[in-house]
Amino acid sequence: MDDPVLESDRDAIVKVNACAICGSDLHIYHGHSFSEDLGYCVGHEAVGEVVEVGRAVTRLKVGDKVMMPAAVGCGACASCLAGNVIHCATQSGSCYGLSSKLQGCQAEAVRVPAADANAWVIPEGISADQALMLTDAMATAWFGARSADIRSGTSVAVVGLGPIGLMAVESALVMGAAQVFAIDLVPERRRLAADLGAIAVGPDEAVDMVRELTHGRMADSIVEAVGIDATISLSLRLAARRATVSVIGVAQSRKFEFPISRAFGQGLTFRIGTCSVPEEWPALIPLVRAGRLRPERYISHRMPLADGARAYELFDARADGALKMVMTA
Amino acid sequence: MDDPVLESDRDAIVKVNACAICGSDLHIYHGHSFSEDLGYCVGHEAVGEVVEVGRAVTRLKVGDKVMMPAAVGCGACASCLAGNVIHCATQSGSCYGLSSKLQGCQAEAVRVPAADANAWVIPEGISADQALMLTDAMATAWFGARSADIRSGTSVAVVGLGPIGLMAVESALVMGAAQVFAIDLVPERRRLAADLGAIAVGPDEAVDMVRELTHGRMADSIVEAVGIDATISLSLRLAARRATVSVIGVAQSRKFEFPISRAFGQGLTFRIGTCSVPEEWPALIPLVRAGRLRPERYISHRMPLADGARAYELFDARADGALKMVMTA
Amino acid sequence: MDDPVLESDRDAIVKVNACAICGSDLHIYHGHSFSEDLGYCVGHEAVGEVVEVGRAVTRLKVGDKVMMPAAVGCGACASCLAGNVIHCATQSGSCYGLSSKLQGCQAEAVRVPAADANAWVIPEGISADQALMLTDAMATAWFGARSADIRSGTSVAVVGLGPIGLMAVESALVMGAAQVFAIDLVPERRRLAADLGAIAVGPDEAVDMVRELTHGRMADSIVEAVGIDATISLSLRLAARRATVSVIGVAQSRKFEFPISRAFGQGLTFRIGTCSVPEEWPALIPLVRAGRLRPERYISHRMPLADGARAYELFDARADGALKMVMTA
């Protein structure tokens, strides 16, 4: 790839110190052989150092250590000003590494558009590893838990225990859940959830166990962190009356068969979407700083950017306990 | 039908002074020829006078003028104590006139179980007509608007302009909506909505008009008051980013094709269910008393109970401007 | 005064088309004879046209018609980014016309610091008069009503019926209040409130009338729009159990005798402060555009800026029906 250059007075160039692989990168990986030229660089989770700023950039200067939220907005429309970056009026759904328009972060340097809105000095007391997790995965997990209307004293189920699901378990506990059911096919991941304090269970036993341990009430809040029809259906079956199901797995189904009649009887709330990363930070940064959330522990592997191909292979195979793969400069 | 009798110390017998026909009664009407013996009496919207109370009834006495919420609970389980009658642990989904277990109100008298929880003295300043509307339709409309997360200054769409839809329009305005789009096939009903201050439009033009008049943002809150797949789909297409769609139409679809992928991009909340009538009253009663909500104006016809068959015919045909049919003792 | 000049790349210069007098300007007026040189220009409610922008300004260009919120923030600290301009970390409590550091708007032109955050293009569908009212008074009234936790169906009292109090009455109705009690010594102002739909009453009769018309419950929400000890005390006496008293009158008492013991019995919430103007706009702008709030009708007088002295005299004397005095270029 060519070195990135400023395209506007509001841009900055950031040298990438560390970047991570997200489960959603695998969609691209599977769509294209990795050796094949995509025409653009992937990756949307990164921390780095500012090396150049446009003249209209006011909140950053060269040398700042920054974290870049996966969700990219213009910083100027009504949606961005309200904190809802993901629904930016001008670049809706924009993210690094989805097209050649905005190159990805799995690179030596990256151009950050509207840099005052899209690169943030890493706050005091937050490590580079923590900052990297805050750029997407930890924020998405927290958003998912928050969108599930978790209240103190309730019963929560988390479906899917990748890094985001595991962090959703942690989030649910910080939000005051009395019980958290953690559901995944992989025993090793269930073990990690159990260590956090969750009641771990496989998908086939989940409905019965939740019913038994809630005395028939089922779960008040369900966080779905996979995004396929089967896990969304399971989530709906775990729902108590007046429950909320929150889907944060990247969901691509066009014709999911929704059990309207049953949901009507339950009084169900079904919420689906993804997060405007910095919107979650005012709550998250103090919790990470205080050690109440510890996203850095899900970093399972670290290797140079040059070994990216091997990182993708391990991650795709879920081999060697792969959770979060970090590539460093 | 035999005269109702007390079956428990907690029951009361109420002489029905007026009862109304609900759209959902038509499901039963269409399932069975009206002359055929259902084995039970239908109807779940009524006001009347207490004529007998069990010895464990403490909040009512003979002679009290009362209104009976359509949703019937035991008054003693955790759900009822929390106000959520519709999800009563012991009689979930119970309602008058759905089976011979709990006879309907389109009768001369009705047995009210757990009468302290299920019959309420009509408050001062509320007329019998208003009380009748509060037993189901007005409460459902308000609940639907509330479940659509209507906030001050937002754009709202109401799909379906029967009495409940029209009252949802009124509710949205009381909740501070800046714009209310009112959608129905029937011009006469659109005219009624326009008189309330709504922007009335037919279903075919709705998406385009909402897009134009919200400058592309679409509606923040949608109340669906029909319950069939086509209108639920339309409601989803009217949704702005981060919108809430609230379905209160009695929805019986088992396999609605939900556009998961699009909803994920929108950040959608989809809420569906029905109301625990008295839970809505602390807000509704003062608003009706103050004249800010006027549910009584949707009573289009009044006739003796003996003319019930004709009332059903008119109502089913939507003839003669039929909105709310009231039958009196 | 000298013509204002850019002091930073982020500043803009705005030619003032219209500015208004706020009740709080009278504090300054009374502290100093108007002919005396304050050393700075007062005024913090204005609309105008951008005539010069610094090179780091990205959201504005020369010729834009803008409205300037009374509350001025840096646009870059955590508080400003969260929308809480009034508590900006770097210029806390900053406002035009309080010192020579930031000259007032009752002038031919004004320097706007951090202009991307502090000057906003007047939205389509909003008149210049409406925009002027949105820069402070309407936003403060709405904030006051919002801070009083007004919910649908409740009883509200507004103490003090200057323009802000009258707009708080309107706001309470838009928020769904069932009853609004409007309290002031001046009969003419009570008449205006009654025209809006309020129950108008003098301060001496207020406690008794609220008690009678709420059947002893008293008011659920009270908006205090004066700021002196007597009216704060009256507000506390009007409070129902679990009520909220919201003080938005500029309150300068240091030793108000708070009836702690009585408040403990009531379960009281007492909230006091002022608003971060643009934070209120996402709700207000659509409501003003739709005509559900009509702040422009409180403009009682219009005169050239050169007649400012007369405007202050009339306003101070509450003569000639003076409500909102507007001075034009």
Added chain:
Amino acid sequence: MDDPVLESDRDAIVKVNACAICGSDLHIYHGHSFSEDLGYCVGHEAVGEVVEVGRAVTRLKVGDKVMMPAAVGCGACASCLAGNVIHCATQSGSCYGLSSKLQGCQAEAVRVPAADANAWVIPEGISADQALMLTDAMATAWFGARSADIRSGTSVAVVGLGPIGLMAVESALVMGAAQVFAIDLVPERRRLAADLGAIAVGPDEAVDMVRELTHGRMADSIVEAVGIDATISLSLRLAARRATVSVIGVAQSRKFEFPISRAFGQGLTFRIGTCSVPEEWPALIPLVRAGRLRPERYISHRMPLADGARAYELFDARADGALKMVMTA
């Protein structure tokens, strides 16, 4: 004392198995020499066994193990039906042991009025000790934390570390506080708070330490659990901008000097009152059952009811590590 008898069909008689002393009992203790005849029995925290029920009691039967909330309501007025027992329309502020009208629980048996509303079967999974703490102290602590608007990621201060203050510390952590400052004069109590995860500090150093460890922001939520002017003043000085101060200490001041002007600049919420005990239980019971809250550990002493005088002496002297004194049948 004479044995209690049923005074109404809705009453029950409960044999007291265990009762506790509340800090507020000391007010009575100090007002009257203990040997002197008050004319009534004190105490409002008790668990026991139903020994007799009136014929209109439907939710209880003889032999039920029950817990009795300190707040007593009629169970039938609008306030009680909405869960707000403490503001019951007919017996407002009613509590056991404040007058001869409703004898206290520090006795062998007690009459429970409106027993369906005022005695609750101890839920499965809750021990008698836990139930006893839920009747008042744990509920008050939780209410206090809730009333302080504690949100995830915020900084909280608790002023006063008696049993209620210590449980407020625990509650704040369950609600997601990032930092909890725990303030008391007594080093032993600070040690207990530190063991819970709080930052413990004496009152004289509190303002400086909170300022330093919040980087100047101060505390977002403050729970005041003492009730005297000095600690209420300290609480106000600990408040960040837009903070909430929640006073749950039984506050009897009539003329507290409230710093109105400073509070106006801060944008303060000041909330004061006490709790409707069962209203807090839907959240608390699952949390206590799950071991996320452990109120039982604050029981420092247990002795027979006959040794009540010694229990009061120890408690009053705060001797021997006295926190919660329990007297058993």
